[in-house]
Structures are given as structure tokens and as C-alpha cells.
Amino acid sequence: MNTLYYFVLIPMVYFSFTVFFVGTGIRLVKIFRKPKQSTSLQIYPEKRPQWLWALHDTFLFPSVRKHKPVLWIFLILFHVCLLLLMIGHLELFGEFRIFQIIPHEVFLGKGFVGLILCLAVLFFLFRRFLSPVRELSVPEDYYLLILLFLIVLFGSQMDWARRWYGYEELLVEDYRTYLLSLLTLKPELPYNVINSGHSFMLVLHVFFANLFLIFFPFSQSMHSFLSLPMNKLRRG
Amino acid sequence: MSEEMKIAKVMDLKGLPCPMPILKVNKGIKEVEIGQVIEVWSTDPGSLSDFPSWARTRGHQILKTDQNGDVTRFYVQRIV
Amino acid sequence: MDPKTREDLLKLFQGKLNEAMTFYLETCTRCGVCIEACHVYASMGKVRYIAAYRQEIVRRIYKKYFKARGNVWPSVGDAKELNDMALEELYEAAYSCTGCRRCMVYCPFGIDTQMIMSIAKLLLVGAHSEPEILTLLADTSIEKGKSLDIFKESFLTGIKKLEKDVVKKWKMEAGGTPIPMDVQGADLLFVALAGAHSIIPTAAIFNAAGENWTLSFFEAVNFGAFVGDPGRTQLILDRIVKEAKRLKVKEVCICECGTAFRVMKQLAGKQPFKVSSVTEVHARYIKEGRIQLDRSLLNGVVTYHDPCQIARNGDVIDAPRYILKHLTNHFREMSPDPKYNWCCGGGGGLVALGEETLDFRMKSSKVKADQIKRTEATTVVTACENCHTQLCNLNDHYQMGVDVKFLSSMVADALVQK
Structure with missing residues (x-):
């Protein structure tokens, strides 16, 4: 069992991060080095400054707000919570003063961020079971959502355990030791990380996150990088 | 071109705007035998340049063009 | 389809893969925001006319041949082989799309369906299966x-x-x-x-x-x-x-x-x-005061149909309205926002294909006819040959009883000789 934990928590993490960074990097470089479209792809009427409107379209999804308001609420919640969780994970490496402008215990949002994210992902998933979105969807769309759900569920469980059920065995300090050791390429697994009652959750969380990272560069998740340049094309 | 040029078919395309005359004549010519001639009437001014270009791309031959008032008559021979 | 033909067609496909096209093919999340954007879907309700579905017909071939995934795990993206059946699907997708780009307004990323359809059209030309x-x-x-x-x-x-x-x-x-x-x-x-x-x-x-x-x-x-x-x-x-x-x-x-x-x-x-x-x-x-127009010639409500390629895709939006202000006091907008105007349903070569497409054009443009009826206009003005022909056909088919006119001929008729 320990070997399995070790494999998921150390070599597989290194592998998936490599695939994620190198894969995404290479793919983006390849895409951006392709010949540019020579004609305009703009939609009119034009609004200036175009780059500002492109940012607006990319981060606020105005067309979704207009046409699918319910979906828009979940989309915004989803993406905002995703961002908050990324900050949370950074704080597992160490203290960042900038994030503590609003003082909080590590993992912002008292556990609700993860909960909201779970619900949003479930909403996206069940939405795909309904026609006509069902006919549009391909297996990749479901796999990504299921993966995300599992990642968030097991990840949040650890947060919820500390926050809501007073389960104090796996502490922020333990994660910090583990993550910093990964970062400094001197991997070690603190006793608590693999021997507490909730270690299996950590392992499952990391396992699914690894799968997600490996799949990321080859999936539609690349929209996170391509959305802005595409919206810029539309704005001219 | 002899006076007794035999006309296999007459197509009246008067009043049709571009590109309808071309489409109709392209269809019409396939309905006669190779070597036969069709007579086409058109009032579309574009036909005067469209018909010869069409005939060249499709390998047919325009034997004669008569202009009479607003109406132009083309005599087209099916070659292929 | 023999391997040589497929290879040639894939070369044509490859040639279309510039930066923007790759963005469009890589990005769709099939979120379904574009569902209501297409007039064909809005009129006929068939899933295959949803913009994302049309795109997917092309995208599946892309996933098969131009992504590493196509060899390793094709089923994850429903990757499809390029064969004769695929060509038929491409035909159906490309020649039921008028290239109006209304869906591009809906898409959160701004994916250009017309551009993706240009791959389908090019492959059809390559396979000599395009409309002759x-x-x-x-x-x-x-x-x-x-x-x-x-x-x-x-x-x-x-x-x-x-x-x-x-x-x-x-x-x-x-x-x-x-x-x-x-x-x-x-x-x-x-x-x-x-x-x-x-x-x-x-x-x-x-x-x-x-x-x-x-x-x-x-x-x-x-x-x-x-x-x-x-x-x-x-x-x-x-x-x-x-x-x-x-x-x-x-x-x-x-x-x-x-x-x-x-x-x-x-x-x-x-x-x-x-x-x-x-x-x-x-x-x-x-x-500039170089021509004067007589404003008293038109009776009844006048509305203007923005041709997609001229307004949404060409930025000529204010000029026709300015002219119409000098032709009538009873102008009424068709759509609250010109960029959301429904396509007439005749673009992309469909009108040029004539009677062959007439039945489809009428069925697929019901929303356009309804939109015009709602304006209660007696005169529908437009500034595109294709739109004009299509609107005339719609007028007959749905018995709308309107006058379909070219803006230029209205200006000419209203010229005041000094």
C-alpha cells in the first residue's frame, strides 16, 4: 500500500506536472507559430478599446449571461472558485502576504469554495445529459467533468474534515512539508501524510489531479489559454 | 454558318436576372444531342459576356449572337 | 474512398490550419450557448443544425488526423475517419450553413463557424462533390x-x-x-x-x-x-x-x-x-448635400434587413439607417440589435443554387419570416442581391404581403431633380 501511495504522491506527480507544463507549452508555441489569418475575423459594430472588450468577453462571458443566465451563474461560480482553490494550493507551499490581504485560514472560504465547485461541476455534468447538449457532447466532455468532480470532492473532503468535523490529524503544516519537498526536488512523505485516516483521500485527490493534468494539454481545457486570443480576433 | 442552321430547342430566358440564364442554358444544353444547336433568348445585359465565357469553360460553341432591341439571341452548339 | 484521395484531401485540410483555424478547432467546449443562434435550428429544430454540431462534423476529422490523440485514443473525442459518408455529412453541414456568423456572436470564445465550414467546402471541392x-x-x-x-x-x-x-x-x-x-x-x-x-x-x-x-x-x-x-x-x-x-x-x-x-x-x-x-x-x-431625396413617396412602416456580410461582418450599419431617415418617417427596426439580426436564409450560395434549395430555404427561414411579420412593415428594404431574392421567395411562401425593395433603387426613385 505504501508503495502505491509513494508512486501516486511522488513519481506520478512529477510526471504529470512535466506533461502538463511541457505539453501545454509545446502545444501553445506550435499553435501560435502557425501562420496568422490574413483577413479580419471581426464582428461589428466595433467597440473600442478592443483589447479591453476582449478581456471583458474572456473573463465575464457576457454572451452566456445574455442567453443562458443560469449557466452563467454556475460558470462564474465555477471559474471564481477554481481561482480561489488555486490560491489555496499556493498557500500550501508557504505564506504569501499578498493573499492574506483578507486574513483567512488556509483554504479560503471555510470549505464552501469546494462545495460550490462540486455543485457547479454536477450542474455541468447533468446539463450534458439533457438534449440537445447531450447530442453535442463527446466523451471527453464527460470525462473531464467526472475527473474534476472527483478531484474536488476528495480535495474538499480534507478541507471539510478539518473545518467541519474537527478532524485535526492532517494539518496544513504536513502538506507544506510534503509540497515543499516536491518543489525542492527532495521528495519526502511526512508520517501524517500517508498514515492518517484521511490519507487515502489525499492519494485519490492527487491521483485524479494527476490524470487531469496529463490530459489537459490534449483536451478542450486548452480553452483557458486560447479564449483570450480568440475573443481578440472577434473584437478586431 | 448556314442559313438553314437547325435549331433543336429554343429557350426563352427573357426577364431572368443573372446568374439564372447561365444556369438554365447549362442545364438546357445537356438535354440536346452533341452537335445540335439551341437558340437562347435573354434580356440580361450580363449574358453578353457571361455566355461566351461560360461556353469557353464548358467547351461549347456560340455560333451566332443576334441583338434585336433589348433581346439577345444566342445560337449555341453542344460540342461535348 | 481510396487512400490517395484521402491523402490529397487531408493535404487540403492541412493547408487551412492557420492559427485562427486551430484556435477554433481546439477550443469548443460544447457548452451549448450557440444552440438558439442558428436560424436553421430555430426554424427546424434538428440538432444537426446547431452551430457546435456543424463544427463537430469537421472537428471530428481534425481530431482523427491532426491530433496525436487521434491515434492513441480516438473515441475520447468521437474522432471520425474521412470517408465517403463523412463527405456527405460535410456537404449537409456546409450547404445548410449560410455563413451568417450569428453563432459567432453567441459563442463565449467567438468561434467562427463559417470559417470551419470553409474546410468542409474545400474538401468537397477537392473530392469534386461540391454543387456543380x-x-x-x-x-x-x-x-x-x-x-x-x-x-x-x-x-x-x-x-x-x-x-x-x-x-x-x-x-x-x-x-x-x-x-x-x-x-x-x-x-x-x-x-x-x-x-x-x-x-x-x-x-x-x-x-x-x-x-x-x-x-x-x-x-x-x-x-x-x-x-x-x-x-x-x-x-x-x-x-x-x-x-x-x-x-x-x-x-x-x-x-x-x-x-x-x-x-x-x-x-x-x-x-x-x-x-x-x-x-x-x-x-x-x-x-454632403450632393443629392436630395423626396420623403413623401413611401406609405406604411418601412423596415430594413441587415445583410449579414454587410452589417455584422462588414460594419455597414449606420449608413442604411441614415439613408432611410431621408426616405421615410416610419422606419422600424427589425431586431433590437443589428448584430443579432436573423440571416435571410439565402447566404452561402444557397440562393445561387436556385430551385434546388428553395424548399430548404423556406423551411429554414421561418424565424426570419416571423421576425418581419412582427415589424408590421409594408416595405422590407435590403442592400444585398441574395437577401433580396430570398426575401422575395419568403414573401411568396409565407404570404407576407410586403414589398421587398433594394435600398439603391428606392434612393434612385426618390431623387429630386433640381
Whole structure:
């Protein structure tokens, strides 16, 4: 069992991060080095400054707000919570003063961020079971959502355990030791990380996150990088 | 071109705007035998340049063009 | 399909994969925001007419041959092989899409379905499965450009015959040429369609405004663009560019034809002349006081149909409204926002395919007919040949009882002779 934990928590993490960074990097470089479209792809009427409107379209999804308001609420919640969780994970490496402008215990949002994210992902998933979105969807769309759900569920469980059920065995300090050791390429697994009652959750969380990272560069998740340049094309 | 040029078919395309005359004549010519001639009437001014270009791309031959008032008559021979 | 054909077609596909196209093919999340965007889906309710579904027909082939995933794990993205059945699907997707780009307004990323459909159209050309009529018309246009000298004389005679009708609309001083052609150093080259209705009214307006203009030998419409063949599109375009340079004109003015305008404006690249639509030019004449219009000719509510390629895709939005303000006091908008205007349903070469597509065009444009009915207008004005034909067909089919008119001919009819 320990070997399995070790494999998921150390070599597989290194592998998936490599695939994620190198894969995404290479793919983006390849895409951006392709010949540019020579004609305009703009939609009119034009609004200036175009780059500002492109940012607006990319981060606020105005067309979704207009046409699918319910979906828009979940989309915004989803993406905002995703961002908050990324900050949370950074704080597992160490203290960042900038994030503590609003003082909080590590993992912002008292556990609700993860909960909201779970619900949003479930909403996206069940939405795909309904026609006509069902006919549009391909297996990749479901796999990504299921993966995300599992990642968030097991990840949040650890947060919820500390926050809501007073389960104090796996502490922020333990994660910090583990993550910093990964970062400094001197991997070690603190006793608590693999021997507490909730270690299996950590392992499952990391396992699914690894799968997600490996799949990321080859999936539609690349929209996170391509959305802005595409919206810029539309704005001219 | 002899006076007794035999006309296999007459197509009246008067009043049709571009590109309808071309489409109709392209269809019409396939309905006669190779070597036969069709007579086409058109009032579309574009036909005067469209018909010869069409005939060249499709390998047919325009034997004669008569202009009479607003109406132009083309005599087209099916070659292929 | 034999391997050689497939290989050739995939080469064509590869050639289309520039940066923007790769964005579009990589990104769709199939979120379904575009579902209601397509007039064909809104009218007929079939899933295959949803923009994302159309795109997916092309995207599946992309996933099979141009992503590493296509070899390792094709089923994850429903990757599909390029075969005869795929070609049929591509045909259905591409020739039921009018290229109006309304879905691009809906898409949170701004994916251009028309551009993705251009791959489908190119593959069909490569497989000789495109609508033969469109290639025929494109070839005819190209041939005309190649051998202008042969047709010049007969075309000039044909145009001469139209002059009396121009003078009927606007009397000229003795010695003036109602339809000048081949004028070196003219200010404006007018590229019309080869039909009298496209030339006569605008000629009268140019004469009324005292424009130093000349009529092009070529028709504006670009059938190469309809059939999605970049080579043919360019050849057809080049004829006009060459003529404009030869005559050293300052401005090329495109008649009421959406495709022609978009192709000329966006595809011609940087040129020593400016490209305008005839609508913009007419609005300019009114603004500068070069023509006066009689506002009392029209009764009843007037509405304007924005041709997709001219408004949403070409930025001519204010000019037609400005002109209409000088033609009527009873103008009513069709759509609260012109960029959301429904396509007439005739674009992308569908109208040029004539009766072959009539049934589909009528069924797929029910939402357009309903939109027009809601305005309670008695006159529907537009500034595109394709839209005009389609709107006339809709008028008959749905018994709307409206008058479908070209904006240019309304301006010509309302000219006040000083």
C-alpha cells in the first residue's frame, strides 16, 4: 500500500506536472507559430478599446449571461472558485502576504469554495445529459467533468474534515512539508501524510489531479489559454 | 454558318436576372444531342459576356449572337 | 474512398490550419450557448443544425488526423475517419450553413463557424462533390477575366442599351455619358452585378451626385467564395483589383451584394484604393448635400434587413439607417440589435443554387419570416442581391404581403431633380 501511495504522491506527480507544463507549452508555441489569418475575423459594430472588450468577453462571458443566465451563474461560480482553490494550493507551499490581504485560514472560504465547485461541476455534468447538449457532447466532455468532480470532492473532503468535523490529524503544516519537498526536488512523505485516516483521500485527490493534468494539454481545457486570443480576433 | 442552321430547342430566358440564364442554358444544353444547336433568348445585359465565357469553360460553341432591341439571341452548339 | 484521395484531401485540410483555424478547432467546449443562434435550428429544430454540431462534423476529422490523440485514443473525442459518408455529412453541414456568423456572436470564445465550414467546402471541392453550379459560375467569372478583350465590345453594346433607362431616372446635360466605362482616372469604380436592376438606379444616383465614376466590366459577386475555393475566390477578386489599378481609381464601390463586399473589403489586402459599399457612398452623398431625396413617396412602416456580410461582418450599419431617415418617417427596426439580426436564409450560395434549395430555404427561414411579420412593415428594404431574392421567395411562401425593395433603387426613385 505504501508503495502505491509513494508512486501516486511522488513519481506520478512529477510526471504529470512535466506533461502538463511541457505539453501545454509545446502545444501553445506550435499553435501560435502557425501562420496568422490574413483577413479580419471581426464582428461589428466595433467597440473600442478592443483589447479591453476582449478581456471583458474572456473573463465575464457576457454572451452566456445574455442567453443562458443560469449557466452563467454556475460558470462564474465555477471559474471564481477554481481561482480561489488555486490560491489555496499556493498557500500550501508557504505564506504569501499578498493573499492574506483578507486574513483567512488556509483554504479560503471555510470549505464552501469546494462545495460550490462540486455543485457547479454536477450542474455541468447533468446539463450534458439533457438534449440537445447531450447530442453535442463527446466523451471527453464527460470525462473531464467526472475527473474534476472527483478531484474536488476528495480535495474538499480534507478541507471539510478539518473545518467541519474537527478532524485535526492532517494539518496544513504536513502538506507544506510534503509540497515543499516536491518543489525542492527532495521528495519526502511526512508520517501524517500517508498514515492518517484521511490519507487515502489525499492519494485519490492527487491521483485524479494527476490524470487531469496529463490530459489537459490534449483536451478542450486548452480553452483557458486560447479564449483570450480568440475573443481578440472577434473584437478586431 | 448556314442559313438553314437547325435549331433543336429554343429557350426563352427573357426577364431572368443573372446568374439564372447561365444556369438554365447549362442545364438546357445537356438535354440536346452533341452537335445540335439551341437558340437562347435573354434580356440580361450580363449574358453578353457571361455566355461566351461560360461556353469557353464548358467547351461549347456560340455560333451566332443576334441583338434585336433589348433581346439577345444566342445560337449555341453542344460540342461535348 | 481510396487512400490517395484521402491523402490529397487531408493535404487540403492541412493547408487551412492557420492559427485562427486551430484556435477554433481546439477550443469548443460544447457548452451549448450557440444552440438558439442558428436560424436553421430555430426554424427546424434538428440538432444537426446547431452551430457546435456543424463544427463537430469537421472537428471530428481534425481530431482523427491532426491530433496525436487521434491515434492513441480516438473515441475520447468521437474522432471520425474521412470517408465517403463523412463527405456527405460535410456537404449537409456546409450547404445548410449560410455563413451568417450569428453563432459567432453567441459563442463565449467567438468561434467562427463559417470559417470551419470553409474546410468542409474545400474538401468537397477537392473530392469534386461540391454543387456543380457554383463551380460553373465561378469558372465563368474567371474566364471572363482572362479574355476580357473578346467580350468587351458586346458587353459595351449591352450596357449602351441601358442608358436610356438611366436617363429616365435622372436627366443629364447634353453630352454626358449616362454609364461611363473604362474611364482612366475616374474617382470611383462601380462594380455591379450583371443585371440591369443593379446598374440603372445607382448609375442615376452617381450622375445626380456629379460623381466622376466608371462602371466595371466585371460583376461583383464572387462565386468562388460561395463554393469555398480560395484559389478561385482570389482569381475572381484579382480581375477587379487589376481593373481598379489600371484605371487608377481612388475608390472601389461594391454594389448591393454581401459576399462581394465582404470579399473585396477584407480579402483584397492593402490596395491603393478605398473599398466602400454602395450604401455608404449614397449616405455620403446625402450628408454632403450632393443629392436630395423626396420623403413623401413611401406609405406604411418601412423596415430594413441587415445583410449579414454587410452589417455584422462588414460594419455597414449606420449608413442604411441614415439613408432611410431621408426616405421615410416610419422606419422600424427589425431586431433590437443589428448584430443579432436573423440571416435571410439565402447566404452561402444557397440562393445561387436556385430551385434546388428553395424548399430548404423556406423551411429554414421561418424565424426570419416571423421576425418581419412582427415589424408590421409594408416595405422590407435590403442592400444585398441574395437577401433580396430570398426575401422575395419568403414573401411568396409565407404570404407576407410586403414589398421587398433594394435600398439603391428606392434612393434612385426618390431623387429630386433640381
